[in-house]
Amino acid sequence: MSYILDGYNWDLTDPGSIPNLLIAHISITFVSVLIGLAIAFPLAFLVARFKHLYLPTVTTAGILYTIPSLALFALLIPFTAFSQATVLIPLVIYTQVVLIRNIVAGIRAVDPQLVEVGRAMGMNSWQLQWRVVLPLAMPVIIAGIRVVTVTTIGIATLAPWVGTEDLGTLMYQGFNFARSDMEAAGTILVIALAVAADLLLLGVQAALSRGQRVNALSEA
Amino acid sequence: MHFLKHRAARELAASLIRVVKEIEWTMIAKMLQFIGDPTNTFWQHTIDTLKLSIVPIILALLIGLSLGVLVARRPVAAFISANLTGLMRAVPTLAVLFIMILYFNQIGFLPSVVALTVLGIPPILLNTIAGLRGVDPSAIEAGQGMGMTQQQVLFRVQIPLVLPVIAAGVRTASVQIIATVPIAGLIGGGGYGDYILAGINLLNIPQLLVGAVGIALLALLAEFALAALQRAVTPAGLRATEPAAIAPSARRSPVGSLADV
Amino acid sequence: MATIEFVDVTKEYPNAKTPAVDNVSFTVHEGAICMLLGTSGSGKTTLLRMVNRLIDPTSGEIRIDGVPTTQQDPIALRRSIGYVIQQVGLFPHLSIEDNVRVVPSILGKSAAETRDRVDELLHLVGLEPAEYRKRYPRQLSGGQQQRVGLARALAADPAVLLMDEPFGALDAITRARLQDELLNVQRGVRKTILFVTHDVEEAFKLGDQIVVMSEGKLVQEGSPIELLAQPASDFVRQLVGADNILRQFEYQPVTAALEPATDAAQERIAADERLLPALLRLIQMRNGALAVVRDGETLGQVSLASVFASVQSIHRNASAASGEHNRSADSAPVIR
Ligand SMILES: Nc1ncnc2c1ncn2[C@@H]1O[C@H](COP(=O)(O)OP(=O)(O)OP(=O)(O)O)[C@@H](O)[C@H]1O
Numbered sequence: 001m002s003y004i005l006d007g008y009n010w011d012l013t014d015p016g017s018i019p020n021l022l023i024a025h026i027s028i029t030f031v032s033v034l035i036g037l038a039i040a041f042p043l044a045f046l047v048a049r050f051k052h053l054y055l056p057t058v059t060t061a062g063i064l065y066t067i068p069s070l071a072l073f074a075l076l077i078p079f080t081a082f083s084q085a086t087v088l089i090p091l092v093i094y095t096q097v098v099l100i101r102n103i104v105a106g107i108r109a110v111d112p113q114l115v116e117v118g119r120a121m122g123m124n125s126w127q128l129q130w131r132v133v134l135p136l137a138m139p140v141i142i143a144g145i146r147v148v149t150v151t152t153i154g155i156a157t158l159a160p161w162v163g164t165e166d167l168g169t170l171m172y173q174g175f176n177f178a179r180s181d182m183e184a185a186g187t188i189l190v191i192a193l194a195v196a197a198d199l200l201l202l203g204v205q206a207a208l209s210r211g212q213r214v215n216a217l218s219e220a
Numbered sequence: 221m222h223f224l225k226h227r228a229a230r231e232l233a234a235s236l237i238r239v240v241k242e243i244e245w246t247m248i249a250k251m252l253q254f255i256g257d258p259t260n261t262f263w264q265h266t267i268d269t270l271k272l273s274i275v276p277i278i279l280a281l282l283i284g285l286s287l288g289v290l291v292a293r294r295p296v297a298a299f300i301s302a303n304l305t306g307l308m309r310a311v312p313t314l315a316v317l318f319i320m321i322l323y324f325n326q327i328g329f330l331p332s333v334v335a336l337t338v339l340g341i342p343p344i345l346l347n348t349i350a351g352l353r354g355v356d357p358s359a360i361e362a363g364q365g366m367g368m369t370q371q372q373v374l375f376r377v378q379i380p381l382v383l384p385v386i387a388a389g390v391r392t393a394s395v396q397i398i399a400t401v402p403i404a405g406l407i408g409g410g411g412y413g414d415y416i417l418a419g420i421n422l423l424n425i426p427q428l429l430v431g432a433v434g435i436a437l438l439a440l441l442a443e444f445a446l447a448a449l450q451r452a453v454t455p456a457g458l459r460a461t462e463p464a465a466i467a468p469s470a471r472r473s474p475v476g477s478l479a480d481v
Numbered sequence: 482m483a484t485i486e487f488v489d490v491t492k493e494y495p496n497a498k499t500p501a502v503d504n505v506s507f508t509v510h511e512g513a514i515c516m517l518l519g520t521s522g523s524g525k526t527t528l529l530r531m532v533n534r535l536i537d538p539t540s541g542e543i544r545i546d547g548v549p550t551t552q553q554d555p556i557a558l559r560r561s562i563g564y565v566i567q568q569v570g571l572f573p574h575l576s577i578e579d580n581v582r583v584v585p586s587i588l589g590k591s592a593a594e595t596r597d598r599v600d601e602l603l604h605l606v607g608l609e610p611a612e613y614r615k616r617y618p619r620q621l622s623g624g625q626q627q628r629v630g631l632a633r634a635l636a637a638d639p640a641v642l643l644m645d646e647p648f649g650a651l652d653a654i655t656r657a658r659l660q661d662e663l664l665n666v667q668r669g670v671r672k673t674i675l676f677v678t679h680d681v682e683e684a685f686k687l688g689d690q691i692v693v694m695s696e697g698k699l700v701q702e703g704s705p706i707e708l709l710a711q712p713a714s715d716f717v718r719q720l721v722g723a724d725n726i727l728r729q730f731e732y733q734p735v736t737a738a739l740e741p742a743t744d745a746a747q748e749r750i751a752a753d754e755r756l757l758p759a760l761l762r763l764i765q766m767r768n769g770a771l772a773v774v775r776d777g778e779t780l781g782q783v784s785l786a787s788v789f790a791s792v793q794s795i796h797r798n799a800s801a802a803s804g805e806h807n808r809s810a811d812s813a814p815v816i817r
C-alpha cells in the first residue's frame with residue numbers, strides 16, 4: 001500500500017509512475033481487444049454463414065489459445081524482438097477463440113423468425129444484420145468481450161518481461177530488486193483493474209439485455 | 221498504431237527473412253545441441269516442469285472435487301462458492317503468483333505449486349457443482365423406479381452423467397496450470413520457464429525456443445490427451461457436435477473446452 | 482388500396498413430391514378481406530409468402546394492381562405490404578414504440594417525425610400510447626403483443642396486409658375481441674387483406690371472400706354464403722359445415738327467404754341482416770312476418786314458413802350436390 005500511496009509514484013512526467021503504467025496497461029488491453037474484434041467480427045459472420053468453416057476456424061483458434069502465453073511471447077522474439085508487436089500479436093491471437101465462438105453463438109441464437117419478420121418488413125441485408133441480428137446477439141457478444149478483456153488484462157502483466165512497460169513493470173521490477181512494496185502495488189493495481197473492467201462490462205451486458213430476457217416469440 | 225504499422229511491419233519482414241534463412245537446420249541443430257549439453261540439465265528441467273504441472277493438477281483435483289461434492293447439495297454454499305470462484309477467475313494469473321510470493325515471503329517451488337493449485341481449483345470446483353446439480357432428478361428417479369439400488373443408481377446413472385462435466389473441468393484446469401508453469405519460472409519456480417527467462421535476458425534464441433517449444437508442446441499434448449479422455453467418458457448420447465459458447469450469465473460455460481483455459 | 486391477382490401460381494419446393502401450391506388463380510378485390518382457409522400443410526402460408534416475395538413462385542405470377550410482383554424490387558415491395566404472423570415476432574430488444582416504427586425508420590424517418598403516427602396507431606389498435614409506448618414486448622400479454630403486431634404492420638400505411646393465423650395462439654375470448662377490433666380498424670383503413678386461418682368461424686366472421694385450399698390446390702373460392710349454399714365438394718361441405726342448419730341461419734341473409742310482402746308484416750328488418758336474428762324475432766312475435774327493407778324500399782317479407790322453406794331448399798341442394806360429387810371431390814367444379 002505504501003508504494004501506491006506515495007505521491008512520488010504519481011508523477012506524471014515519470015514514464016514509470018503508476019498513472020502512466022496504468023494508462024499503458026489499459027491501452028494495450030484496449031488495442032488488443034479492438035484489433036481482436038476487428039478480426040473476429042468478419043470471421044465470425046463468415047463462419048456463421050459458411051457453416052463448414054466454423055469447426056476448422058474455432059479449432060485453429062483454440063489450439064493457438066492453448067499455447068502458454070509466455071511461450072508465445074518467447075516464440076515471437078526471434079521475429080519481432082522486444083517491440084510492442086511481441087506483446088500485441090499473442091494478445092490478439094488469444095482473443096480470437098472466445099470472440100469468434102461467442103459472436104457465432106450470438107448470431108445463431110437469434111430467432112430465425114425474427115430475421116424473417118425483418119425481411120418481410122423490407123429490411124435489406126445490411127439493415128437486417130444491423131437492426132435485428134447484431135442487437136439480439138449483443139448480450140452474448142458482450143459476454144465474450146468481457147471474458148476476453150479480463151483475460152487480456154491478466155496476460156498483459158507479462159509484457160515487461162518482453163520489453164513493454166505496463167502495470168506488470170511494478171511486479172517485474174519489484175521482483176528483480178526484491179521490493180515487496182512494489183510487487184504488492186503491482187498485484188493490487190492489476191487485480192483492481194481486472195475486477196473494474198469485469199464489473200464495467202457486466203453493467204454494459206445488463207444494460208444491453210434490457211427488454212430481452214424473455215423471447216417475445218416463445219411468449220406470444 | 222502508426223508505430224506498429226511501420227516499424228513493426230518492417231522489423232517483421234526483415235527478421236522473417238533473417239530467421240527463415242537461419243532457422244532451417246541451424247536453429248534446430250542449435251536447439252538440439254542445447255538440449256544435449258549436460259551443463260544445461262535439460263532432463264532436470266523437464267522433470268521440474270512435469271512436477272510443477274502434475275502436483276498442482278492432482279492437488280486441484282482433490283480439493284476441487286471434494287469441495288464440490290461437499291457444497292453441491294447445499295444451495296447457499298454452492299451459490300457462494302460458485303460466485304467466489306467465478307470472481308476469482310478475474311484475478312490475473314501473475315497476480316496470483318505474486319500474492320503467493322508475498323504471502324510465503326519466499327520464491328521458488330512452494331509458492332509456485334500453491335499458486336498453480338489455486339488457479340486449477342475453480343474450473344474443477346465449478347464443473348463438479350454444475351455436474352452434480354445438473355443431473356436430472358427424473359433420471360435418478362427412473363433408475364430407482366426400475367429397481368436399482370442406491371449404489372447402482374450412483375454408478376449407473378449419476379457418475380456416467382457427471383463424469384464428462386468433471387473431466388471437462390480437469391481438462392480446463394490442467395491446460396490452465398501448464399500454461400502458467402513457465403510464468404512460475406519467472407518467479408523462480410524452475411522448469412522450462414527458466415530457459416525462457418534466461419533466453420530472453422541473454423538473448424539466447426536456441427535456449428528461449430527450447431523452453432517455449434517445450435512448454436507449448438506439453439500444453440498441446442495435455443489438451444489433446446484430456447480432450448480424448450473427456451470424449452471417452454462422455455456417453456454417446458451426450459456428445460455435443462460443437463463446443464458451446466460462453467453463456468452471458470455464467471462467465472464461462474460449466475462444461476469447459478479450449479476457450480475456458 | 483390494391484387489387485391482388487393470382488395467376489396460375491405454382492410453388493414446388495426442392496425435393497418435394499407434390500407442389501406446395503398447385504396452379505392457383507383467383508383475385509382479391511380492393512379493400513376486401515380474403516380468407517385463405519384449409520387444413521395444415523395445404524399451402525396457405527406458402528401462397529401468402531409469395532405475395533411479398535419471401536418466396537418466389539416456381540411458375541405463374543402475382544399481380545398487385547396489374548403489376549407482376551416479380552417486376553418490383555422485393556425490398557420496396559415488402560415495405561409497401563404489412564405482414565402479421567401468429568408468433569407476432571415483435572423485436573424483443575425494441576420498445577413498443579420502436580417496434581411500431583420499424584418500417585418508417587428503415588425508410589429513413591426519424592423518431593420525431595413518426596411520433597404522432599405511433600400514437601395514432603396504438604390508439605387504433607386499442608392501446609393507450611402513454612402507457613405502452615415505452616414498454617418492451619415481454620411486458621405485454623399475448624393479445625396486446627398481437628395488437629402491436631397489427632399496429633406495426635399498418636405503420637407505413639401499406640395498401641396490402643398479409644396476416645398468417647394472427648390470432649391462432651390466443652384464447653377464444655381474446656381472439657373474438659381482436660377479430661372485432663380488426664373489423665373495426667378495417668372499416669377505417671380499407672386495406673386489401675389476405676388472411677390465413679384454419680378456423681372456419683373466423684373465416685366466416687371476417688371474410689368478404691373465402692379461398693378454400695387443399696393439398697396445394699384451390700378447391701373453392703367465393704363469399705361465405707356461396708360456400709355454405711353451394712359447397713363444391715364434400716371436403717368443402719364438411720369444412721364449412723354446410724349441413725349445419727344453425728350456421729345457415731347465422732350467415733344466410735334474410736333475402737334468401739324472401740316471399741312477397743303481405744299485410745302480416747308487423748315489423749321491418751334491414752335486407753343485410755342474417756336469418757338468425759330474423760328467426761329469433763319471429764319466434765318472439767309468435768308468428769307473423771317481418772318486412773324486408775333496403776333504403777326505405779320494401780323488398781318483400783320473411784316469415785317462419787319462408788325461413789324454413791329456404792333452409793330446406795338449401796339442404797336439398799346440398800344433398801344433391803353431395804350425391805353428384807361423391808365419386809371425386811377433387812374434380813369438383815370451382816364456383817366463381
Ligand atoms: N421451406 C420449405 N421447404 C420445403 N417444403 C416446405 C417449406 N415450407 C413449406 N413446405 C411444405 O409445403 C407444404 C405447404 O406448407 P405451408 O406452410 O404453406 O402450409 P400451411 O397451409 O400454411 O399449413 P399450416 O396451417 O400448418 O400453417 C407442406 O407440405 C410443407 O411441408
Ligand SMILES: [Mg+2]
Nearest residue numbers: 525526527645
Ligand atoms: Mg401456415
